Amino acid sequence: MSTMNTPVRQTRSLRPRLGALWTYLLAISYSLLILVPVYWLVRSAFSTASQLNKVPPIWLPAPTLQNFTTLITQVPFFAYLSNSFWFSVGTTLASLAVSFLAAYAFARLEIPGSAVLLWVLTLSMALPDVGTIVPLYRILAGLHLLDTIAGLILVLSSTLAPFTVWVLVSFIKQVPYEIEEAARIDGASLAQIMWRVLLPVSMPGLVTMGLINFINAWNNLLYPLSFSTSKAAKTLSVSITEVFAGYSPWGKPWELIMAVGVVMVAPVVVLVLLSQRSIVSGLTRGAIK
Amino acid sequence: MENQQSQNRISRRQFLQIASITAAGAALAACAVPALPAAPDAAAGAASAAPGAEVQPVRIAVGGWAEQGTKDLLTNTGFTEKTGFPFEVMLRTDTKETELARMASAVQAGNVPYDVLDFEDELATSFSQAGYMRGLDDLLPADFWAEFPDAMVENHKIWSTYNGELFRVLHNWEMPYWYYRKDWFDEKGVEVPKTWDDVRALGPVFTDEANGVYAQTEGMIKGAFLNVYLAWITLQAGGSPFDVGPEYETSLQYIHDLLHDDKVLNPASLQKDYNQQNADYVADKVAFMRQWPFFYDVARSEDNKAWFDESKVQIALPPAGPGGANMLTYAAGWGHGIVKTTPNMAGAEALFKHLIDSETAVEAVKTSYWFLSARKPVLEASEGKGVAGPLKMYSDAGALGVRPFHPRFVEALTVIEDTASAYLTDQITLEQSLAQATDGLAKLG
Numbered sequence: 012m013s014t015m016n017t018p019v020r021q022t023r024s025l026r027p028r029l030g031a032l033w034t035y036l037l038a039i040s041y042s043l044l045i046l047v048p049v050y051w052l053v054r055s056a057f058s059t060a061s062q063l064n065k066v067p068p069i070w071l072p073a074p075t076l077q078n079f080t081t082l083i084t085q086v087p088f089f090a091y092l093s094n095s096f097w098f099s100v101g102t103t104l105a106s107l108a109v110s111f112l113a114a115y116a117f118a119r120l121e122i123p124g125s126a127v128l129l130w131v132l133t134l135s136m137a138l139p140d141v142g143t144i145v146p147l148y149r150i151l152a153g154l155h156l157l158d159t160i161a162g163l164i165l166v167l168s169s170t171l172a173p174f175t176v177w178v179l180v181s182f183i184k185q186v187p188y189e190i191e192e193a194a195r196i197d198g199a200s201l202a203q204i205m206w207r208v209l210l211p212v213s214m215p216g217l218v219t220m221g222l223i224n225f226i227n228a229w230n231n232l233l234y235p236l237s238f239s240t241s242k243a244a245k246t247l248s249v250s251i252t253e254v255f256a257g258y259s260p261w262g263k264p265w266e267l268i269m270a271v272g273v274v275m276v277a278p279v280v281v282l283v284l285l286s287q288r289s290i291v292s293g294l295t296r297g298a299i300k
Numbered sequence: 301m302e303n304q305q306s307q308n309r310i311s312r313r314q315f316l317q318i319a320s321i322t323a324a325g326a327a328l329a330a331c332a333v334p335a336l337p338a339a340p341d342a343a344a345g346a347a348s349a350a351p352g353a354e355v356q357p358v359r360i361a362v363g364g365w366a367e368q369g370t371k372d373l374l375t376n377t378g379f380t381e382k383t384g385f386p387f388e389v390m391l392r393t394d395t396k397e398t399e400l401a402r403m404a405s406a407v408q409a410g411n412v413p414y415d416v417l418d419f420e421d422e423l424a425t426s427f428s429q430a431g432y433m434r435g436l437d438d439l440l441p442a443d444f445w446a447e448f449p450d451a452m453v454e455n456h457k458i459w460s461t462y463n464g465e466l467f468r469v470l471h472n473w474e475m476p477y478w479y480y481r482k483d484w485f486d487e488k489g490v491e492v493p494k495t496w497d498d499v500r501a502l503g504p505v506f507t508d509e510a511n512g513v514y515a516q517t518e519g520m521i522k523g524a525f526l527n528v529y530l531a532w533i534t535l536q537a538g539g540s541p542f543d544v545g546p547e548y549e550t551s552l553q554y555i556h557d558l559l560h561d562d563k564v565l566n567p568a569s570l571q572k573d574y575n576q577q578n579a580d581y582v583a584d585k586v587a588f589m590r591q592w593p594f595f596y597d598v599a600r601s602e603d604n605k606a607w608f609d610e611s612k613v614q615i616a617l618p619p620a621g622p623g624g625a626n627m628l629t630y631a632a633g634w635g636h637g638i639v640k641t642t643p644n645m646a647g648a649e650a651l652f653k654h655l656i657d658s659e660t661a662v663e664a665v666k667t668s669y670w671f672l673s674a675r676k677p678v679l680e681a682s683e684g685k686g687v688a689g690p691l692k693m694y695s696d697a698g699a700l701g702v703r704p705f706h707p708r709f710v711e712a713l714t715v716i717e718d719t720a721s722a723y724l725t726d727q728i729t730l731e732q733s734l735a736q737a738t739d740g741l742a743k744l745g
Contacts, residue, residue, distance in 0.1 A: 063579075066579070236393070261574055
C-alpha cells in the first residue's frame with residue numbers, strides 16, 4: 012500500500028512546483044519580449060551610425076555618447092527639454108485642478124442633466140485630435156498664444172480633462188459622504204473640505220491621473236508640432252522630426268532618433284517607478300464600485 | 301444616506317464660487333509659465349531694419365541640414381542690407397506628413413508658421429493643389445530660365461507648376477547616381493554594364509549568397525523607397541509607373557528577374573531603407589547600387605574612414621534600359637516658395653527674389669552643396685568639386701529624364717508600392733499586380 016502511494020504523493024507535490032515553474036518561465040519570457048525594444052532603443056542610442064546597420068547585428072557595442080553630443084548641436088536641446096518639462100507639468104496641474112473640481116460637481120451635486128453632461132464630456136474624447144487642430148489654431152491665434160507654452164498647456168489640458176473627470180468622478184463617489192459631513196460639523200468650509208479632506212483621500216486617483224496626463228503631455232507631438240514654430244515652445248518630441256544625418260534629407264538618423272527616445276523615456280520610467288504604489292492603488296480603487 | 305447627502309450638500313452658489321476661483325487661478329498659473337524667450341538668432345541679430353520703420357523679420361523654414369548654410373548665405377550676400385528686411389531661419393520638419401500637419405493647420409486658420417519654405421517634390425503636389433503657395437511668375441526676371449538646362453525647365457513645368465502658375469523654384473537638383481566597386485570590377489576583369497542585359501550577366505560574377513554578397517542592393521522598403529526605385533527603372537524603360545503601361549510591366553518583370561532568377565539583386569532589398577543599403581555597400585556586400593548623392597558623403601565620413609578608398613566608390617552612368625541612353629535617371633529637387641497666407645508678403649517676396657538671383661545662387665553653392673543644381677552659373681561655380689562632378693557628367697551626357705509624376709503623387713505611390721511589392725515577393729502574379737495598380741490609380745481619378 013505504502014509503496015503504491017509514494018509515486019502519487021510525488022506527483023501531487025511536484026505539480027504545483029511545475030506549475031510555478033511554468034508561470035515563472037512564461038513571465039520571464041514575456042518580460043524579455045517587452046524589454047527587447049527597450050534594449051534596442053538604448054543600444055542604438057549608444058551606438059555609432061555605422062554600428063547600427065551591421066549584419067549580423069552588434070548586440071553589445073562599445074557605448075558612445077557621440078549621439079547625445081550631436082543631438083545638442085543639431086537642435087536647441089536644452090530649450091526643448093525645458094519646454095517639455097514645463098508643458099508636461101503645467102498640463103498635468105491644470106488638467107487635474109480643473110477636472111477635480113468638475114468631478115466633485117458631477118459626483119456630489121444633483122444638477123439636472125449632469126449625467127447627460129458627463130456623457131457628452133466623455134463622448135468628446137472620441138473626437139480625433141487632428142480634427143480639432145484648425146479651430147484650436149484659430150483660438151490660440153486669437154488669444155496670441157501661438158508658439159507659447161501657455162497655449163500648449165491650455166489646449167492639451169482641455170483635451171485631457173474629459174477622461175480625467177470621468178475617472179475622478181468614480182473616485183470621489185467612493186469617498187464616504189460622512190467624512191465631509193464630519194468636517195462640516197467641525198466647522199470646515201467647502202474649500203477646506205476639498206483641500207484637507209477630499210484631496211488627501213483622492214490622492215491615489217489624482218496621482219494616477221497626474222501620471223497618465225504627464226506622460227500624455229510629455230509624449231505629445233501633434234500640438235507642439237502644429238502650434239509651435241520656434242524654440243520658445245517646441246518640445247523634445249518635435250526634435251525627432253528635426254534631427255538629420257549628414258547634410259541632406261535622404262538618410263534617416265536612427266541613432267539620433269533613438270538618443271531622443273532614451274531622453275524621453277528615462278523620466279517617465281523614473282516617475283512610474285517612484286509612484287508605482289499609488290498607481291496600483293489608484294487603478295484598483297477606481298475599478299471597484 | 302441619499303437624503304442626508306441632499307440636506308448637507310453645499311449650495312451651488314458656494315460650489316460655483318470656489319470652482320470659478322480655482323479654475324481662474326489654474327488658468328492664470330498656466331499662462332504665467334514663462335515661455336522661454338528665443339535666443340536672438342545670430343544672423344537675424346546682425347540684420348537691421350530700415351531706420352524709423354517697424355519691419356517684421358521675414359521667416360524662412362529649412363531642414364536642419366540647411367539651417368547654418370542658409371544663415372551664412374543670407375548674411376554673406378547681405379540680404380538685410382540690400383532689402384531692409386531682417387530675417388529669421390527656422391527649422392521645418394523632415395517628413396512630408398509632419399510638415400503637412402503643421403502647414404495645414406496654420407494656413408487653414410489664415411495664418412502661417414513661416415513666410416518662405418524650402419520644400420521637396422512630395423510636398424509640392426500636396427501644397428500646390430491645396431492652394432497654399434503663391435504664384436511666382438511675376439517675381440521672376442525676364443531672362444530667368446535662360447540659365448537653366450532644358451531638363452530643369454521641364455522639371456519645373458511638371459513638378460513646380462500648378463494650373464499654369466509656377467509655385468516653387470529649385471535650388472537643389474539631385475539624382476540617383478550609379479555607384480560601383482571599381483576595385484571589384486577590375487579584379488574580376490569585367491566592364492561596367494551599359495545595358496540591362498549586361499546587368500543580368502553580373503549575377504554569377506559577383507553574387508555569393510553563402511557569404512551574403514550580391515551584385516546589387518537597393519533600398520526598396522515600402523514607404524516611398526520602393527516607389528523611387530520603380531520610377532527610376534520604369535523611366536529607363538521609357539515610361540512611368542503611374543501609367544501602368546507596357547514599360548512598367550517590362551520594368552516589374554526585370555526587377556523580379558534580378559531578384560529571383562538572375563541572382564543579381566539582394567532579395568532583402570525589399571526590406572531595406574537607404575541607411576541599410578549604404579551599410580551593405582560599406583560592409584563589402586555589394587558590387588553596385590543606385591543611390592542619392594548623400595552616399596558620396598557617407599562613404600567619405602569619419603565613420604568609414606578606415607574603409608574608404610576612391611576605387612571603392614566610383615560613379616558611372618546607369619545601365620540603359622529599353623528607353624535608351626537619354627532616360628538613365630531622373631532628378632528630384634528642393635526649392636523655395638512663398639506661403640500664400642503670409643502676413644509679411646513684401647518681406648517674403650524680397651527674400652524669394654534674393655534667393656533666386658543668379659549671384660546669390662552662385663554664392664549659395666560656395667556656401668553649401670545643398671544649393672547645388674544644374675543651373676549653368678551654379679554648375680560652373682562649383683568647378684566640378686564633390687558631387688558637382690557626377691552631376692556635370694550626367695547632365696553633359698543628356699542622361700536625365702523627368703521624374704515620373706502623378707497629380708496625387710503620395711496616394712499614387714502607395715498604390716504602386718502595394719501592388720508591386722506583392723508581385724515582387726511572389727504573393728500575386730504580374731497580371732494581378734498590374735490589374736490592381738490600374739484599378740487603384742483609376743480610383744484616385
